[in-house]
Amino acid sequence: MLAGRTIVVTGAARGLGLAIAKACAQAGARLVLGDILEAEGAKAAHELAKIGAGCRFIPVDLAIPASIEAFCADIAAREGAADGLVNNGAIATGIGGPTYDALEIEVWDRVMQVNARGTWLMTRNMAPLLKKGHDARIINVASDTALWGAPRLLAYVASKGAVISMTRSLARELGPSGIGITVVAPGILQTSSTEYVPAERHQLYEQGRAVPGPQSPEDIVGTIVFLLTPAALAVTGQVIPVNAGFTFT
Secondary structure (H helix, E strand, O other), rough: OOOOOEEHHHHHHHHHHHHHHHHHHOOOEEEEEEOOOOHHHHHHHHHHHHOOOOOOEEOOOOOOOOHHHHHHHHHHHHHHOEEEEEEEEOOOOOOOOOOOOOHHHHHHHHHHHHHHHHHHHHHHHHHHHHHHHHEEEEEEOOOOOHHHOOOOOOHHHHHHHHHHHHHHHHHHHHHHOOOOOEEEEEOOOOOHOOOOOOOHHHHEEEEEHHOOOOOOOOOHHHHHHHHHHHHHHHHOOOOOOOOOOOOOO
């Protein structure tokens, strides 16, 4: 499905991002991985290269505009263009628990800086390369917490709500260039990065899904691969919950 397409995935060193990268590689894509975790990111690129994927890793810190600019400049120099961008990088761990009135301003600012501003700046800096690509697509990974209003997770929920709203606006700005952009909104997935989530929240999801039970990253990557194809342009601007029916839109 993605043969001949160059796909950029942020937050790709582990968890969902790595699963997305693997699925894209299996679909024939050439990959550029980005993450703040340099050792893990380099290892991920090496592992994907071993299974035959064209893949390289570039470190990037989504909290630092200059780092995003350097990341995209590296792609411009080496690849020259891109056919897809998956904005998966985000802060999700260590920020839940406090109520809205106990949330620290510094935590709010850090989450917004990475999750909302980082997504915008990555999209802005990648747009010239996507315009040079073929039927380019952008996938913004949000969260269904922004759809049902998860409590005691305000900064994260607000940041993912911002990503959803930005996507709708960007769909209208990028559409005339033939670039499609969509949101996938997963629920809690069974990964090493969700071990911090209280057991009762996992149970809420597993018992509340239309198809009960846990979800893994592998359950949702097929949707993302499709959204990176030329055929997905018709759903630009849409929010797609990929949570086995925990929420509906």
